[in-house]
Amino acid sequence: MIFKRVGDGRPYPEHGLGSREWAKIPPRQVRLDQLVTTRDTLRLADLLTEDSTFYGDLFAHVVAWHDELYLEDGLHRAMRAALHQRPVLHARVLEVADR
Template identity: 75%
Template sequence: MIFKRVGEGRPYPAHALEPRDWAKIPPRQIRIDQLITTKDTLHLAALLDEDSTFYGDLFAHVVEWRGDLYLEDGLHRALRAALHQRNILHARVHEVGD
């Protein structure tokens, strides 16, 4: 299994982070098998597009809530890493309290 669990939606409280706020969080390494996805579908074009991060963040966005890591943005990056047999993803992790 690639992910800890495939989720559907965001179970954690809204955080209202803007892209510039995410950019202030330093990236760190996260094991892909510890991530819970917030999307259960992927657009194949996003996975195959070499320039998929041209206008976006180079790092995935992960929300840590109640001890779990939720992959909010970057599903295509995580799958691409897994397809290259890497088990680590560089991500920006935001901790959300209750």
């Protein structure tokens, strides 16, 4: 199994971070098998493109909430890592507390 669980939606509270705020979070390695996806579909074009980071962040976005790691953005990066048999992904991890 690639991910801990395949989800459909974001169960955590809205965090309101934009691109600039995400960019301030230093990336770290996250194991793919600890991630819960927030989408259950992937556009094949995103996975196969040569430079999928041209318009976005170089790192995936992960939200830590209730002892779970939710892959908010970067499903194509995670799948590419899995296809290359890499067990980890470099991601920016945001810790979200209950509000």
